[in-house]
Amino acid sequence: DTEVTQTPKHLVMGMTNKKSLKCEQHMGHRAMYWYKQKAKKPPELMFVYSYEKLSINESVPSRFSPECPNSSLLNLHLHALQPEDSALYLCASSQYTGIQPQHFGDGTRLSIL
Amino acid sequence: AQRVTQPEKLLSVFKGAPVELKCNYSYSGSPELFWYVQYSRQRLQLLLRHISRESIKGFTADLNKGETSFHLKKPFAQEEDSAMYYCALSGSRNAGNMLTFGGGTRLMVKP
Numbered sequence A: 001d002t003e004v005t006q007t008p009k010h011l012v013m014g015m016t017n018k019k020s021l022k023c024e025q026h027m028g029h030r031a032m033y034w035y036k037q038k039a040k041k042p043p044e045l046m047f048v049y050s051y052e053k054l055s056i057n058e059s060v061p062s063r064f065s066p067e068c069p070n071s072s073l074l075n076l077h078l079h080a081l082q083p084e085d086s087a088l089y090l091c092a093s094s095q096y097t098g099i100q101p102q103h104f105g106d107g108t109r110l111s112i113l
Numbered sequence B: 001a002q003r004v005t006q007p008e009k010l011l012s013v014f015k016g017a018p019v020e021l022k023c024n025y026s027y028s029g030s031p032e033l034f035w036y037v038q039y040s041r042q043r044l045q046l047l048l049r050h051i052s053r054e055s056i057k058g059f060t061a062d063l064n065k066g067e068t069s070f071h072l073k074k075p076f077a078q079e080e081d082s083a084m085y086y087c088a089l090s091g092s093r094n095a096g097n098m099l100t101f102g103g104g105t106r107l108m109v110k111p
Helices: none
Strands: A004-007 A010-013 A018-025 A031-037 A044-050 A053-057 A064-070 A073-079 A087-094 A108-112 B003-005 B010-014 B019-021 B024-026 B032-038 B045-049 B072-074 B083-093 B096-101 B105-110
Touching: A004 A087, A010 A018, A018 A031, A018 A087, A031 A073, A044 A064, A044 B096, A053 A064, B003 B083, B003 B096, B010 B019, B019 B105
Parallel strands: A010 A108, B010 B105
Antiparallel strands: A004 A018, A018 A073, A031 A044, A031 A087, A044 A053, A064 A073, A087 A108, B003 B024, B019 B072, B032 B045, B032 B083, B083 B096, B083 B105
């Protein structure tokens, strides 16, 4: 399996809802990432996990809460989001946290009402 | 700080014409540069990385440290090359691998 799988593909939620985005990879990669991509813009790094530990948080608001339960799974818990948080959320993984190519999932398209 | 600049948002060429997508970077250390491509309705995928020094789908890119550039080139564009291209720089910080993307260039190859 050489893919990064993200679920759901689409999510619509209200500002008071709590939801989670999921990401899974079975390539044995030990580094996983969350990115946010607005329309017609490049991906922007949010979080980096290395060996299931959070190593980089790019000053992301606390309404986004990442979790890495094991080396294959990465979650992004969402609570009290704002309309400006509507975007495509991409998960990626790489073999290690050294300088390695990253493999991306298809993303979850999130819309906040 | 690391920064990647792609000066052209859109590049339109005819099939068979040469293509050059420009990328300039700023980084205080020794950079690792990548080109990622996103075809219509497909996921972002790695096209090539500078240390591989290989040609993928006819594309090549050379790292020029003097000019801090990593331009992507192809001698004869094909219609199937139409896509969004992102130049990216990888630098280490706090034991994490940070990938910084340029703004992207949309390549349109006309028949």
